[in-house]
Amino acid sequence: MASKLKKREKKYSLADLKTLGQQLLTSRLHINNLSILLTFVTPDSPPQHALESLLSIQSFFTPLLPLLPASTPSHESNPDPELVYRVWLRSKFDDFVQSLCDVFISSKSDDALREVALDAVMEFVKVRSAGKFHSAIYHKLLHSIVHCMLDIDDSLLDLLTTKYFKFVDVRYFTYVSLEKLARTLEGKGNKNGRIDVEDQSHVTSSMDLAIYKIHYILSHIPPLEASGEKLDVEAWTDLGIFIGRSNSKGHTKREDISAESQNPNHKVLPSKNVSKKMKLKFTKAWIAFLRLPLPVDVYKEVLVALHEAVIPYFSSPIMLCDFLTRSYDIGGVVSVMALSSLYILMTQHGIEYPNFYDKLYALLEPSIFMTKHRAKFFQLLDSCLKSSLLPAYLAAAFCKKLSRLALCVPPAGALVIVALVHNLLQRHPSINCLINREGDTGTGRGNFEEENESLQNAEKCSDPELFDRKGGFDHFKNEECDPKETNALRSSLWEIDNLRNHYCPPVSRFVLSLENDLAVRSRAPEIAVKDFSSGSYATIFNNEIRRRVKQVPLAFYKSTPTSLFSDFDFPGWTFKFKDAELMNENDQAIGTSEVHSDKSAKRLRTN
Incomplete structure (x- = not known):
C-alpha cells in the first residue's frame, strides 16, 4: 500500500491535482478525474494533496446533491443513461463521505484537515435533502466515531461539540443516532455468550471503547433549557427539525417553522414547541445507554452527574428508578453516588423504596469518611433524617451508629458526626434517653442472654475490685444491619462523652458546644452539616493556625504527675x-x- 502511494505521489503533483479539479468542475468529459481525486482523500496521503482533492470534490458534489437518487433504483432492461450516470455519482458520493469520516477519525490526519473534513460532512448534511437535515450522513459520521478501534483524542470530539452542538437539530439527531448505536451495542453484548473465548476480550475492549465515546458525546450535549427558562434556539438547516402538520382541509400548518426572511441560512425556533420532542429523544438516548454494560469508571461518572445533568431534562424521571435502585443495592461507594439521584426521585417524583433506611444504615462504615464524595453523602444523610415522622428506634440507631464510628474515624469525620448527632437530638426529643443514661442501661426486658454472659465473665475475674468498678453493659449491637434489632434505645451516647478528651482540640471544643446547646435546647438552632462535610486534616490545620489563642499551655500538667495513667482509666489497676x-x-x-x-x-x- 505504501509503495502504491509513493508511485501515485510521483505521478501526480500538487499542481496536477489542481488541474484535475478544475477540469472536473468545468466539463463532464473529465468525470474520470473524480476517481483519481478520491484516491488522495485518505489519512495516508500528504495533507496538501488530500486537502486539494477534498475541496475539489466538495465543490463538484455540492450543486449536484439534490439531483442524486435517494436510493439505488431497481434493475431495468433498458436503463436511462442519465439515471445510470446519477447512480454512479451516488456511489462515488458515498465513497467520498466515508473517506471524509476516515480522515476525521484518523490520528494520522492533520488537525486542519480534520476540521475541513468535518465541515464538508456537515455541509452535505445541510444541502443533501434540499434544506432538510440529512440524518443518514450524520449517522454515518457518528457511527465511524463510536466504532473506531482507536482511542480518539478529546480535542477531536470537542471540535464537534463546540462547533455544532449549539444547533438544536444537530442535538436532536445526535440523540437519535446515539440511541441506535447504543441499541446495536446492547444486541452485541447479549450475543457475547456465543463468541469464542479468544475473541471475548477483543469484543469487550471494543465495546468499552465505544461506550466511552457515547458517554462523552452524551455528556457534552448542552441542555435545551437553562434553569427552567425558555430559550430561543438556532437550527443548522433551513427547515429545522419538524415538518408541519396537515389539517382537515389538507393545508400544511407549520407552527414549528418561523419566517425564513429573518435569516435565510439559519432558522430560529421557539424552544416551547421543541422542548417536548427534545426531551423525548434525550430520554430514549440515555435509557438505551444505561442498559449497556458500563465500565466501572463510566458507571461512577454517570451516577455523579445523573441528578444534575440528566434527571431535570428527562421526560419521565421515574424511568430511572430500576437503574438507581440496582445501583443503590450494590453497596459501598456506588451506593453513595446513587443516593443523590434516588433521593430526588423519592422526594420530588413520589418513588417508594421500602428498604431505603436499612440500606442507608448499612452504608455507615469507616470507609465512607475516606471517599471522594463524602461531602454530598453527609448532606443527604442529614436531609434524609430530617423528617419528624421517623420512628424513635430508627433515629436512635443512626445516632448510636454514628457515635460508635466517631471512635475510629479521622478528626474531620468526628466533627461531622457531632454535627449529625446534634441535629438528631434536636429533631427527635424521643431519643433524649440516650444522653444521661449511666450504669446498667437494662430495663428489665430485652436480651438477657448478653447480660448473663457479661456477668459470668465478670465473675470469673480474680480481682473483686475490678468487678465492682465495672461500668454498665452496652446493649447496642454494632454489627447488626437491621436498625430494629440494634437495641439502640437501651444504650447511651458514651462515645460522644469520650470525645471530650479527644486528642484534636477542635473535636473536644465542638463536643463542649454540643453539651451547651443541649442544655438550652429551645434556643439552639440546627448545625449546617455542609460546613463540616468536606473537612480534612488540611482544613483543620488551616483553621487552627488562623485561630487566635489567648492562653498558651507551657506544660502538659499543672502539677507533677505521680503515675502514668489515672485510676479511672483502668479500674482495678495501679501504676504507683x-x-x-x-x-x-x-x-x-x-x-x-x-x-x-x-x-x-x-x-x-x-x-
Whole structure:
C-alpha cells in the first residue's frame, strides 16, 4: 500500500491535482478525474494533496446533491443513461463521505484537515435533502466515531461539540443516532455468550471503547433549557427539525417553522414547541445507554452527574428508578453516588423504596469518611433524617451508629458526626434517653442472654475490685444491619462523652458546644452539616493556625504527675510504687553519693 502511494505521489503533483479539479468542475468529459481525486482523500496521503482533492470534490458534489437518487433504483432492461450516470455519482458520493469520516477519525490526519473534513460532512448534511437535515450522513459520521478501534483524542470530539452542538437539530439527531448505536451495542453484548473465548476480550475492549465515546458525546450535549427558562434556539438547516402538520382541509400548518426572511441560512425556533420532542429523544438516548454494560469508571461518572445533568431534562424521571435502585443495592461507594439521584426521585417524583433506611444504615462504615464524595453523602444523610415522622428506634440507631464510628474515624469525620448527632437530638426529643443514661442501661426486658454472659465473665475475674468498678453493659449491637434489632434505645451516647478528651482540640471544643446547646435546647438552632462535610486534616490545620489563642499551655500538667495513667482509666489497676519511702531513700543516697563524688573531683583538680 505504501509503495502504491509513493508511485501515485510521483505521478501526480500538487499542481496536477489542481488541474484535475478544475477540469472536473468545468466539463463532464473529465468525470474520470473524480476517481483519481478520491484516491488522495485518505489519512495516508500528504495533507496538501488530500486537502486539494477534498475541496475539489466538495465543490463538484455540492450543486449536484439534490439531483442524486435517494436510493439505488431497481434493475431495468433498458436503463436511462442519465439515471445510470446519477447512480454512479451516488456511489462515488458515498465513497467520498466515508473517506471524509476516515480522515476525521484518523490520528494520522492533520488537525486542519480534520476540521475541513468535518465541515464538508456537515455541509452535505445541510444541502443533501434540499434544506432538510440529512440524518443518514450524520449517522454515518457518528457511527465511524463510536466504532473506531482507536482511542480518539478529546480535542477531536470537542471540535464537534463546540462547533455544532449549539444547533438544536444537530442535538436532536445526535440523540437519535446515539440511541441506535447504543441499541446495536446492547444486541452485541447479549450475543457475547456465543463468541469464542479468544475473541471475548477483543469484543469487550471494543465495546468499552465505544461506550466511552457515547458517554462523552452524551455528556457534552448542552441542555435545551437553562434553569427552567425558555430559550430561543438556532437550527443548522433551513427547515429545522419538524415538518408541519396537515389539517382537515389538507393545508400544511407549520407552527414549528418561523419566517425564513429573518435569516435565510439559519432558522430560529421557539424552544416551547421543541422542548417536548427534545426531551423525548434525550430520554430514549440515555435509557438505551444505561442498559449497556458500563465500565466501572463510566458507571461512577454517570451516577455523579445523573441528578444534575440528566434527571431535570428527562421526560419521565421515574424511568430511572430500576437503574438507581440496582445501583443503590450494590453497596459501598456506588451506593453513595446513587443516593443523590434516588433521593430526588423519592422526594420530588413520589418513588417508594421500602428498604431505603436499612440500606442507608448499612452504608455507615469507616470507609465512607475516606471517599471522594463524602461531602454530598453527609448532606443527604442529614436531609434524609430530617423528617419528624421517623420512628424513635430508627433515629436512635443512626445516632448510636454514628457515635460508635466517631471512635475510629479521622478528626474531620468526628466533627461531622457531632454535627449529625446534634441535629438528631434536636429533631427527635424521643431519643433524649440516650444522653444521661449511666450504669446498667437494662430495663428489665430485652436480651438477657448478653447480660448473663457479661456477668459470668465478670465473675470469673480474680480481682473483686475490678468487678465492682465495672461500668454498665452496652446493649447496642454494632454489627447488626437491621436498625430494629440494634437495641439502640437501651444504650447511651458514651462515645460522644469520650470525645471530650479527644486528642484534636477542635473535636473536644465542638463536643463542649454540643453539651451547651443541649442544655438550652429551645434556643439552639440546627448545625449546617455542609460546613463540616468536606473537612480534612488540611482544613483543620488551616483553621487552627488562623485561630487566635489567648492562653498558651507551657506544660502538659499543672502539677507533677505521680503515675502514668489515672485510676479511672483502668479500674482495678495501679501504676504507683508500693514502697515509696524506699524509693525516696534510694534517691537521697544516690544524691549524697553524687555530691561526695563531686567534692572529690574538685579536690583532685585543686591538687
